[in-house]
Amino acid sequence: MRIATWNVNSLKARLPRVEEWIEYAQPDVLCLQETKLADKAFPAMAFSALGYESAHHGQGQWNGVAILSRVGIEDVTSGFGDAFIDPYEGDARVISATCSGVRVVSVYVPNGREVPSDFYDRKLVWFERLSEWIDATCTPSDQLVILGDFNVAPEDRDVWSMDSFEGSTHVTGPERAAITTLEEWGLEDAFRRIYPDTDHLFSYWDYRRGDFHQGRGMRIDLVLATASVADHVTWALVDRNARKGTQPSDHAPVIIDVDL
């Protein structure tokens, strides 16, 4: 089973590239973030033509998450549910579905903007809600994958230069602690199964200053999986080719293969 995640930074602007990528990468399940579409504008037919069922949780101008699957898509839910107060209420940042027995959660974690700021504080609360919601609705023995744009670089080796991120979001102790909390619950950075010792495996590069070509990136797109999935990862890749060429997203897709 091939599972992938890609922050496409506007599915409207990126649809031709996403279609092209699906055709050569052949994911069984693809999670998208930042579709920036209302549900009624989501191009379900384009994906259907490629053999994929899909579910989208959008709001329009910003955010928006989706799951595409060619191995079934059942029990779709969006958001955290009524029992959890979302500090980014109204934002479309979470969608879940069961695909061939695996519970898949596509997440777009709030950026946080500045440290300190109200946006940063609410990012940390959002992570608390995510953990609480997972604990209430899943168990570590489930086949569960939570993947997407976490807007956190888990370790120093996941950014091109720690000096350049001094005082910035994405690398602070509390943000990294939020990832650790998820790991302590029973989720694992599945990508690291394949690359335990490789630094600078970036998935995002700012559009500005030629950051991609200068190698100035961050690994913020993560695949967190429970042991029953992570134990069976056979291959993983950040597809940097998808960050090249005309009109790329500022993120590259991250792919894992699992032999379940």
Added chain:
DNA sequence: ATGGTAGAAAATCTA
């Protein structure tokens, strides 16, 4: 002192 680019949308906001 706050750059640089891309995408939303229609003046700026978000990343």
